[in-house]
Every structure is written in C-alpha cells, then in structure tokens.
Amino acid sequence: MPAPLTPSAVDKLRALTPGTRSTVHFNHAGASLPSAATLQAVHAHLEREAAQGPMEAGVASRELTESARALAAQLLNAQVGEIALTTGNSSGWGAAFAALPAWRPGDRILVGRHEWGGNLACMRLHAQRAGAVLETIPSDDSGCVDAEALEAMLDDRVRLIALTWLPANGGLINPAAAIGRVARKHAIPYFIDAAQAVGQLPIDVAQIGCDVLSGAGRKALRGPRGTGLLYVRREFLDQLTPAFVDTHSAPLDTDGEPVLRPDATRLESAENSLALRCGLANALREALDLGLDAIRASIDANAQALRTELAAIPGVDVLDQGRERSGLIAFNLAGHDAAVVQRKLAAQGIVIGSNGVPYTPLDMEARGLTRIARASVSYLTSAGEIDRLLDALRKIADLS
Numbered sequence: 001m002p003a004p005l006t007p008s009a010v011d012k013l014r015a016l017t018p019g020t021r022s023t024v025h026f027n028h029a030g031a032s033l034p035s036a037a038t039l040q041a042v043h044a045h046l047e048r049e050a051a052q053g054p055m056e057a058g059v060a061s062r063e064l065t066e067s068a069r070a071l072a073a074q075l076l077n078a079q080v081g082e083i084a085l086t087t088g089n090s091s092g093w094g095a096a097f098a099a100l101p102a103w104r105p106g107d108r109i110l111v112g113r114h115e116w117g118g119n120l121a122c123m124r125l126h127a128q129r130a131g132a133v134l135e136t137i138p139s140d141d142s143g144c145v146d147a148e149a150l151e152a153m154l155d156d157r158v159r160l161i162a163l164t165w166l167p168a169n170g171g172l173i174n175p176a177a178a179i180g181r182v183a184r185k186h187a188i189p190y191f192i193d194a195a196q197a198v199g200q201l202p203i204d205v206a207q208i209g210c211d212v213l214s215g216a217g218r219k220a221l222r223g224p225r226g227t228g229l230l231y232v233r234r235e236f237l238d239q240l241t242p243a244f245v246d247t248h249s250a251p252l253d254t255d256g257e258p259v260l261r262p263d264a265t266r267l268e269s270a271e272n273s274l275a276l277r278c279g280l281a282n283a284l285r286e287a288l289d290l291g292l293d294a295i296r297a298s299i300d301a302n303a304q305a306l307r308t309e310l311a312a313i314p315g316v317d318v319l320d321q322g323r324e325r326s327g328l329i330a331f332n333l334a335g336h337d338a339a340v341v342q343r344k345l346a347a348q349g350i351v352i353g354s355n356g357v358p359y360t361p362l363d364m365e366a367r368g369l370t371r372i373a374r375a376s377v378s379y380l381t382s383a384g385e386i387d388r389l390l391d392a393l394r395k396i397a398d399l400s
C-alpha cells in the first residue's frame with residue numbers, strides 16, 4: 001500500500017482550505033471543501049467576464065478551461081477526445097444512457113444492487129417503459145456485485161451492464177475491473193457510476209474495461225459544485241447518438257445537416273459556466289499533484305481509524321459491507337433516527353450526511369435499511385476532527 005500524506009502535508013493542505021476553519025466536515029461524499037486556489041480560479045474568471053465581456057473572456061481563457069479536459073483524461077488514463085465536461089455525475093451518466101440505441105421489448109439491463117437511484121430512474125423511464133427488463137446482479141457474501149453470478153446471467157438479450165462503483169450508502173467498493181472483464185469478454189456495453197470514486201481512487205479506464213464512466217467534480221476531487229466529467233471509450237462513441245444536440249455537439253454543415261462531433265464532446269452542451277471549469281481544472285491539477293495513490297492511502301487510513309472507534313461506541317452499528325472499503329462510513333445509533341443524529345451534530349458544527357432509501361433503493365431494501373447516518377472522510381480530515389465527531393456521538397449515545 002502506498003504511503004499516506006504526512007501529517008505536516010495535511011496541515012499545509014488544511015491551511016490552504018478555508019472551510020477547515022469554519023466547519024468539521026464529514027460530508028465529503030456529498031460535496032467536499034475546495035481549496036482557496038480553486039475558489040480563486042473561479043473568482044478570477046468571473047472577474048475576467050465582468051471586465052472583458054463573458055464571451056470574450058471565454059475565448060481568452062480557452063486554454064485554461066480546456067485544460068480541465070486534458071487533466072481529466074490524465075486522471076482516468078483516457079485520451080482527451082474521450083472526455084466530456086459535464087455539470088455533475090447524473091448529467092453525464094444520463095446523457096450517455098439517453099444516447100444508446102432504442103430499447104426493444106425483452107432487452108435486458110443488468111445492474112448492481114448499489115445502483116444510484118437517479119440512474120435507476122433513467123433506466124426505468126426510458127428502457128423499462130419500452131419493454132426492456134431491469135435485473136439485479138446477485139451480490140456475494142460480502143455484499144459486492146458478484147462477477148461470476150453476472151457471467152451466469154448473460155445471454156444475447158443483455159444490452160447493458162451498469163455498476164455503481166462506490167455506493168452512496170456505505171463503504172463498500174465494488175470489483176469494477178472484474179465486472180469489466182466479463183463485459184469485455186461478452187462485448188456488452190458497461191457503464192460505471194464513479195461519482196464517489198473519481199478523486200478518491202486511482203482510476204485506469206483501460207484496465208477496468210468500461211465503455212462509459214461518470215464522475216462529479218464536487219466530491220472527492222474538491223472541485224466546484226456544478227462540474228463533472230464523463231469518459232466514453234473511443235470505440236464506443238459510434239453507438240451514441242445524443243438525445244439532445246446543439247451548435248456545439250452537432251454543428252450544421254453547409255447543407256444544414258447536423259454533424260455529430262467525432263469525440264466525447266458530442267455529449268456536451270454549448271453553454272457552460274467557464275468559471276466553474278477553471279475551478280475544476282485547478283482541483284484536478286491539485287489532485288494529480290498530490291497523487292491518487294497517496295490520496296487513496298490517506299482516505300483509507302482516516303476511514304479505518306474512524307470506523308474502528310465508531311464500532312466501539314455502545315449502540316453504534318457500523319453498516320459498511322465489502323472487502324475493500326472507501327472513505328464513506330455508514331452507521332446507525334440504536335434508538336436514534338439518523339436524521340436526528342445528523343441534526344444534533346450539525347448543532348455542534350459537525351457535518352455528516354444521512355441517506356434514506358431513494359438514493360440506493362435496491363441495496364437499502366435488500367438489507368432492510370430505511371435510513372443510515374453517513375460520515376465521509378477526506379485526506380484533509382484531521383485526527384482532531386475524528387475525535388470531535390466521536391466525542392459528540394458518545395454524548396448523544398449516553399443521553400439515550
């Protein structure tokens with residue numbers, strides 16, 4: 001395992017992150033805290049827009065805004081033409097899904113139990129209503145999507161395999177590459193929702209073997225809200241006809257015919273916040289400079305420390321499944337609704353998340369869970385913050 005960031009490196013990074021002074025943040029999986037330099041990159045572009053005119057500032061800053069695409073490609077080990085810049089995870093995943101060929105009655109879509117509720121909504125609205133069938137791939141004893149069970153389900157009606165790599169409701173890490181080997185072997189399109197993985201894990205799309213992978217800028221990457229990235233494998237692009245095009249994604253030729261862009265930008269829209277793209281570029285640069293191996297090792301060390309101490313608090317049930325774990329920690333405190341725990345902590349300046357069924361309905365229902373408290377760490381998380389969260393939870397537990 002690569003070495004985590006040193007405590008002095010973390011101290012420096014915290015000093016460069018204004019939010020660490022005003023909040024004890026355990027909701028990095030909802031959205032993390034941007035660095036001062038990322039904020040400054042956003043502000044600087046807004047200033048340029050105000051001074052030069054937004055269209056003119058956009059032209060002048062093109063190199064900077066486009067650097068986000070090149071950096072995203074570097075982050076995922078993809079080619080620049082395989083990256084679309086989006087406004088979030090769902091906008092990218094949904095654009096790719098809606099661009100697939102028409103669904104036919106009897107088509108099968110196989111999904112992991114942890115699939116994000118928004119992706120399920122897309123699949124149900126567009127595919128199931130056209131007669132396609134959505135089926136859940138069995139999980140193994142640890143709760144992970146089972147690649148062998150997936151292979152046993154395949155036939156020539158399977159048109160898509162969809163995996164949420166790091167579920168939103170806990171610390172499980174699905175075996176994305178093992179699923180990818182099955183998808184490649186049988187030449188079945190493979191979509192990965194990597195909203196929680198991008199910026200948290202080293203990612204190599206070539207090694208994973210996916211056709212589409214979506215990520216959000218605001219989570220582990222620490223980019224601004226309203227940013228995201230989408231990878232589409234070059235050889236897969238021809239299968240995608242966007243449901244919606246504009247002057248950017250499909251400009252008209254001299255005969256007035258729309259010409260789809262030859263690369264992943266066919267899934268982008270013409271109008272965007274370039275200020276946010278400048279911020280995203282900065283966040284990507286910072287993540288690459290720190291190194292994804294060191295980021296992963298630091299998040300893992302923080303998550304393990306918190307998980308171990310949490311489990312020792314009487315009444316706390318840590319709910320994370322899987323063999324390998326992420327920086328998301330799901331738990332419940334006996335006798336306390338997770339939303340109430342969240343509110344009580346917020347009153348003390350400590351931020352956690354709490355999820356109901358709709359974000360990960362298949363998994364929550366399979367495990368009989370109605371709500372979970374979710375504490376998510378970053379490499380920025382300090383030992384002092386972990387102690388504050390644990391102390392506050394012990395007090396809430398004692399008062400019951």
Ligand SMILES: Cc1ncc(COP(=O)(O)O)c(C=O)c1O
Binds near residue numbers: 030090091195
């Ligand atoms: C696994 C997963 N997928 C998708 C999303 C939705 O991302 P966005 O709000 O950027 O569309 C989230 C958000 O928490 C998530 O955790």
